Amino acid sequence: MECKELNDGLHQRIKQEKMIEVNKVNEDKNQPLNNNEKIKTTMSIKQIHEQMQKLREDTINQVDEHLQDMVSKMVEGIQYIDKNNYESRYEKYYNDKKKVVEGDVLAEKEFQVRNSMITDLCNEVNHLRALYNICVTVLFILIVNTAVNDYATTGSLQLGFITLKSGFSKFSFVITVWLLMMMFTIGVYIAHTIWAQKRMELSPKSIKIWDNSWLFLFVIYQIAFLIIPPKLIMNNDLPPPCSCIILMEQLRIVMKIHAFVRSTVPSIISYKSHTENDKSPIPGFSNFIYFMFAPTIVYRDNYPRTKEIRWGFVTWHFFEFFMTVHCMTSMFERWVIPTYKNYGLEPFNLQKFILRYFNTVLPGSIIFICGFYGLLHTWMNACAELLRFGDRLFYKDWWNSITYARYYRTWNVVVHDWLYIYIYKDIYEKIVPRNKLIGICSVFFISAIFHEYIIGFSLRLFCPIMLLTFGGMGFALVFLTRHVTSVFGNIFMWFSLITGSGLLVCLYSMEYFARINCQKHYDNIYDLIIPRFVLCYVDDMR
Structure with a gap:
């Protein structure tokens, strides 16, 4: 009992001392600080604020660096996946050559079952299908424009059928x-x-x-x-x-x-x-x-074949082909022939010549696109389907080219393969070994000559505009644009193709109607080789 009372007394004594210390501390807090104490307190708060600000900045920088690293890795991963998907999806359009076996032996053409690029793109990409629909709508509007013009000027609807009838008479x-x-x-x-x-x-x-x-x-x-x-x-x-x-x-x-x-x-x-x-x-x-x-000019004993003929596919592509031919004849009847039919019957005027040229750029471009689509896509696909010919790689994505070298390789794969295998490859391997320049020059010379051959005998004239533009300017542009890597290369290609198409239609139309309207100056070979539209200009200057 005594121990218990002693213990309770000690506890009570300790409690009282603690109460006194607490009261003293409270009194100290309630008393105002002197100047020195205030300065010390302010400095400590400022230091804590600076440290917190520094900690905040360091944390933000670290988080920003981590986020940038994460985003960069994600972008690289997406690009890698996208590249793999693109290469796996469109590999069949580019791997059309077997690998080189030896240093002096160039790759060979390899045939495989594949669709044309436009066919697959229209089936897979809705945006391209919408672009196709826009082009069809524009052509329809042009046909309506032709119909309105025919009715306003002649009182009847011609719609290009007069030119079509006379051209295929x-x-x-x-x-x-x-x-x-x-x-x-x-x-x-x-x-x-x-x-x-x-x-x-x-x-x-x-x-x-x-x-x-x-x-x-x-x-x-x-x-x-x-x-x-x-x-x-x-x-x-x-x-x-x-x-x-x-x-x-x-x-x-x-x-x-x-x-x-x-x-x-x-x-x-x-x-x-x-x-x-x-x-x-x-x-x-x-x-x-x-x-x-077969829609190829590279010989093989056997070609990959499809299992069946899709008659709906054949019918639609033949229909598209005849529609593109009709569109081309409408362009000639509506814009080209009325613009140049009187050339040589009136004095030469530079301003009028410039207006004629720019009026020809749009129809010339449409004729260019229709010629590609009608021949290399619709006609070739229809014939390939009839023969169950499996390899439909008649062209590649030439519209994305940023260099003329790539454009010439992808524009017309059918002709390019023949020139590559039977001209360039033979020259490189057998005639002048390992000399690419002579092979390239030979390919351009042969191609330019036969392009001019078709135009010259079709129109009954010799005006080597195609020979100069394709064999001269086109050959030079292969080397001038070979190091171009930016999007401006593609813009330049399209600009030159559009303006060049207008120039070809302009000059050949001038020469064609000049040989109808202008008198002959020579009765020998000079009348054939000297452009008649130049002689018409000389007469006007006199």
Whole structure:
């Protein structure tokens, strides 16, 4: 009991002392601070504020750096995924060549089943489908504009059918010439088979004479095939559209025959029979016929094929083709012919010439686009579907090109493949090894010559505008724009294509109507090689 009382007393004593200390502290707080104490308190608060501000800034900077790193990694990841998706989705359009096997051997063309790029893009990208609908709407408005103009000026609706009718007035003769050309083409296969079979039976001493004799006959055939169709065109005075069809078919057949002979001769020459079961290197007649109609001018014994023919696909693309042809004739009838038909009948005026040119830029551009879409997309796809030809890579995305080198490689893949394999590749590997410049010059020269050949004989004139623009300016632009990497390269390409199309339509139309309206100054070859529209200008200056 005593211990308990003593313990309670100590606890009470301690509690009282604590109460006294608490009261003293409260009294100290209630008393005002002196000046020194106030200064110390203010300084401590300022330091704490500065430290907090510094901590805040450091925290924000660290968070900002972490966010930037995270965003950069996310963007890189998205770009990587997007690039992989793009390459995997559109790889089939770009990997159309086999890899190089040796240093002196260039890549070969590789055929595979794939759609045309516009076909896939319209199916996959709704925005492009909307752009397609806009183009159709614009063309429809242009046709309505033509109809209104026809009715206002003539009181009837022509809608380009007059030009269409006059341009194809001798289409039956075109069919006759085409059938004759195909008959002579079949004769080439027969002669080629005779040469190959007989060659296998000859002694080594006689083979050289045999080969050279047939090579001479083949060269004579190619030259005759280039001379006879233009002569028939001139003698029968075919209109320009009919002439153009014959000449384009003529060059197509010449290129196919060259490809067929060039591709099969090496295997025939190197063939050595060891057993009776050895496969003959001579292609079958069915392979030859299929190649002559297939939408390619690179020969292979077999091509990848589709499983069936989609007749709705064929019908729609043929319909689009005829609509693009009608649109082109409407452009000529509505804008080009009225603008230039009186050239040479009135004095030359520089201001009027400039107005004529700029009035031709828009229809010239539409003719350019319609020509691409009608021939390389609608016509080629329709023919490929009929033949179940699997590889529809007739063009690539040339509209995205920022250099002219890429534009020429992607604009017309069908012709580019032939020029690459049978001209450039042969020159690079066999004639002038490892000399790219000579190969490029040869390709441009041959391409420019035959472009001018078609235009010249179709219009009955020699005005080498295409030769100068394509073979001259176009060749130079390949080297001038090869290091361009910005979007301005694509803008420049489109600007030059649009203005160049207008210039070609302008100058060729001037020369065409000048040869109708202006008198001849010479009765010899000078009248052919000197542009008549220049002579009209000289007469006006006098």
